[in-house]
Amino acid sequence: RPSDLVLEVNNIEVIYNKAVQALRGLSLAVPRGQIVALLGSNGAGKSTTLKAISGLLALENGALASGSILFDGLPVAQLAPQQLVRRGLSHVMEGRRVFEDLTVEENLVAASYALTGRSSGRPDARPDYDLVYSYFPRLHERRKGLAGYLSGGEQQMLAIGRALIAEPTLILLDEPSLGLSPRLVEDIFGIIARINAERGTSMLLVEQNATVALAVAHRGYILENGKIVIDGPAELLAGDADVREFYLGMG
Numbered sequence: 001r002p003s004d005l006v007l008e009v010n011n012i013e014v015i016y017n018k019a020v021q022a023l024r025g026l027s028l029a030v031p032r033g034q035i036v037a038l039l040g041s042n043g044a045g046k047s048t049t050l051k052a053i054s055g056l057l058a059l060e061n062g063a064l065a066s067g068s069i070l071f072d073g074l075p076v077a078q079l080a081p082q083q084l085v086r087r088g089l090s091h092v093m094e095g096r097r098v099f100e101d102l103t104v105e106e107n108l109v110a111a112s113y114a115l116t117g118r119s120s121g122r123p124d125a126r127p128d129y130d131l132v133y134s135y136f137p138r139l140h141e142r143r144k145g146l147a148g149y150l151s152g153g154e155q156q157m158l159a160i161g162r163a164l165i166a167e168p169t170l171i172l173l174d175e176p177s178l179g180l181s182p183r184l185v186e187d188i189f190g191i192i193a194r195i196n197a198e199r200g201t202s203m204l205l206v207e208q209n210a211t212v213a214l215a216v217a218h219r220g221y222i223l224e225n226g227k228i229v230i231d232g233p234a235e236l237l238a239g240d241a242d243v244r245e246f247y248l249g250m251g
């Protein structure tokens with residue numbers, strides 16, 4: 001019986017280089033099928049949280065972590081990042097990491113090779129490029145073009161599209177609004193909400209832009225100095241004057 005929580009993070013502590021304590025006993029949960037926003041200012045520990053979940057933190061020099069993280073009931077510490085991707089956990093990193101010297105379509109092909117663990121020949125099953133293009137028609141128009149020539153918004157679409165190739169149950173999204181115009185932010189968050197609603201994909205959404213994040217999220221957590229200081233249903237957080245003023249800096 002699948003648990004109603006797709007992700008359970010319990011009491012995570014992370015210390016970098018024996019000096020910087022980035023997370024201090026952080027706990028959070030993502031209910032299956034929901035979008036959960038993780039909010040907080042610069043340096044609060046949001047990216048560190050996502051890296052701890054996807055296993056990327058273990059690859060970083062000088063990072064020490066403790067606590068427990070269950071993805072779909074499975075301790076993530078027992079799996080390599082690659083295995084986690086195959087089991088349905090995708091991490092869209094901050095700064096839209098795409099291969100700039102490859103075309104849009106080649107970026108999607110590379111994502112599917114990463115899934116099968118092969119570097120040549122054909123992927124085992126034909127990856128669902130049409131799924132990606134159905135959410136991002138713009139990527140279909142630009143599929144023969146180099147990813148390096150895409151606009152910032154298009155690169156963010158491609159970064160999310162690469163994650164979709166794995167047909168994930170949970171997507172970790174690190175600051176998808178970063179550096180984008182308000183119009184594009186609205187577009188991309190509309191698509192994020194559609195992917196969640198139509199496919200039931202759960203998401204943990206890290207954002208500094210609390211307004212847009214809480215507009216699509218079901219629940220929210222606010223992180224300060226490596227600790228959760230408040231959490232609750234998204235519309236309650238968004239509508240609470242004290243939360244807005246003291247935690248979200250929205251006056």
Ligand code: ATP
Nearest residue numbers: 016020022040041042043044045046047048049060
């Ligand atoms: P931002 O939005 O700026 O990325 P964040 O909330 O994601 O902020 P983190 O990037 O998780 O915060 O950083 C949390 C703390 O850990 C900060 O003090 C940061 O300087 C520190 N930190 C992050 N990565 C490393 C690292 N590789 N080595 C040392 N310190 C780090």
